[in-house]
Amino acid sequence: AKMSRPVQARRLEGVDKNIWVEFVKLAATYSTVNLGQGFPDFPPPEFLKEAFSRAGHPPLVKILAQLFGKLLGRDLDPMTNVMVTVGAYQALFCCFQAFIEEGDEVIIIEPFFDCYEPMVKMAGGTPVYIPLRPKAPKEGKLMSSADWQLDPAELASKFSEQTKAIVLNSPNNPLGKVFSRGELELIADLCVKHDALCISDEVYEWLVYDGKQHIRI
Template identity: 55%
Template structure:
């Protein structure tokens, strides 16, 4: 028998559970329509698919071998060409960018490279569920602050979810190393205003705190909202790592390619983790994403640019989803960005059982899959243990789906309405 020194490290405790693993398996078992996980079920743009085909058929032998560890040269150049104008500065493609295995890889590298034991990291709730375990694995201490709903009557919007300025500053102190800022927010779809971003930025400068800016949904913004990069605010480039995702940008989540942009000293820490973990990312997908960025650069600002056409395509899907879930008594929170919709199901009267070890939203999602064959995600999965009660009546749906998928969901809702129990 192995001794205690071979058991799981103390800081790994509680990081083994994963909502995606659990509910993906349950969705399959119940043969439920999947509006839970965040991925499109439609094809990416033709030029993105064509870029991968052309790469696979290339006569350039080097595209079949390892590429530069910190990012394929063509891709980091495309990232610099795309994002430099947004920051109003020339991003050095070699020292101020790194390409990773998905945005997950960028987030992990940022936390592992910059967070030390006993450092505190502020996490705004609801949050993408990997933030908390990543901080714990690095030996840091997560400090939570919830966005609080400021409105309780329909119509509800993600803009109603706000940070309390006094409460927020109370989370900062001399031990605070960084804050996660997910903009637009997953799952609620909040797009932070300039006023809110300035509030966060001012505190970060006052307490000398870094920002891990998770902006994977930066292009999925619904009119008239606008996405503002916190790194573009005065004196914020120097303390911000901005994370992006090819999967979310081009609807190719299976390609698992992400990146981080930021000042050389912060990027260097992430590079050190990356080179000793993944070392490099697949060359063909990096080449294909580079070509996709180059193509979109030629269309920048035009309606047919995917950065514009994708939210235009998703906007009616968002409104359609809000309409049909309302028909059974759920109250949708209309997102300003992203492709998720959180809904309040507290007015629905069903027997969910009384398991002591599970919150109400978990039991509701399981009931919904079992009885109605419709899958969502319990929103308390995006909260810390002490604040899960704030989401006990909330469920998350993904509306980035084919119209035929949403039509099936409408049929489920129609039958549910006709036979509630």
């Protein structure tokens, strides 16, 4: 029987359609290569699968805490600082659910990976957008993803009393931009000033080319 009241919660309004859903359909219809999302077509190495199947949870989080503790330059408690999730989607979903309260604002840098917006909305938050703006490349040079930049004053203007977090994605999907130390410092300083979190999606941290360096915020 049909329910007499709306089945879907109001906070889900407008989160069912987006450009990525459209492109997945188009790519399937016309058999094109879909570069919109990370679809790795290679399995993890055998030794890794075998090690994971033997490891169990405590040894796994211990190894991850050691590895990422070194990379982040701080001591991580395996049982409280590490959470194993099924892909980055689940990690992001858990972050937004854990940190975002009804009415909180979350700054999202455009262009962005599709899931941030619906996940913020599903947590009851309000997305606030700030674009990376393309600058003209230097004389005689081709444009690169590094030419897409934040305007510092514009970014500062997006922070308010309601700002709970900013989502950073470096290396960025879809641009491929690797944020520089200066750009990260700008974001970090604003987070400290406004007592806001930075939710940092670094799923492509190992896919960095052309002498660029990934820096963890």
